[in-house]
Amino acid sequence: MRQQPQPDTLWEMVRQGHSAAFRTLFDTYWEALYLYAVRVLKDDSAAQDTIQGLFVHLWESHAELPPVTSVSAYLRSALRNRLLNAIRDEQLYQQHVGSFGLPPTPQMIPSSMPFTSAKQRPPSYALSSSYPHA
Numbered sequence: 001m002r003q004q005p006q007p008d009t010l011w012e013m014v015r016q017g018h019s020a021a022f023r024t025l026f027d028t029y030w031e032a033l034y035l036y037a038v039r040v041l042k043d044d045s046a047a048q049d050t051i052q053g054l055f056v057h058l059w060e061s062h063a064e065l066p067p068v069t070s071v072s073a074y075l076r077s078a079l080r081n082r083l084l085n086a087i088r089d090e091q092l093y094q095q096h097v098g099s100f101g102l103p104p105t106p107q108m109i110p111s112s113m114p115f116t117s118a119k120q121r122p123p124s125y126a127l128s129s130s131y132p133h134a
Contacts, residue, residue: 004028007071014058015065022062026055029072033079040083050082 004024005013013021030051037047054075058065068074 011071029075
């Protein structure tokens with residue numbers, strides 16, 4: 001069995017564009033980030049979408065990623081910022097829907113809150129097509 005690289009080594013490999021390192025980073029941190037996101041948003045689908053959006057951003061901008069002293073702290077902070085943006089965007093959306101005096105359409109009413117529609121959620125990316133393969 002192959003030993004996993006240390007988090008700081010893994011991060012440096014991701015910064016250099018190593019797709020296998022990126023996959024390992026995703027596999028290592030996804031569950032902890034998911035538990036945090038679902039606790040904040042109280043919406044499974046929105047939590048998954050937000051995390052996937054974060055990882056897509058990380059891969060697409062891997063060359064610009066900063067060196068970090070704690071990978072888990074960096075990822076949690078980046079996710080927290082995305083979650084706060086999602087909540088803010090949802091609150092603004094709700095204010096504007098109300099200002100038009102229109103009732104929400106069925107497409108705007110989710111199975112669970114805080115998001116009102118799929119249009120308000122960050123884009124969902126299928127792991128198999130958006131992330132690099134090892």
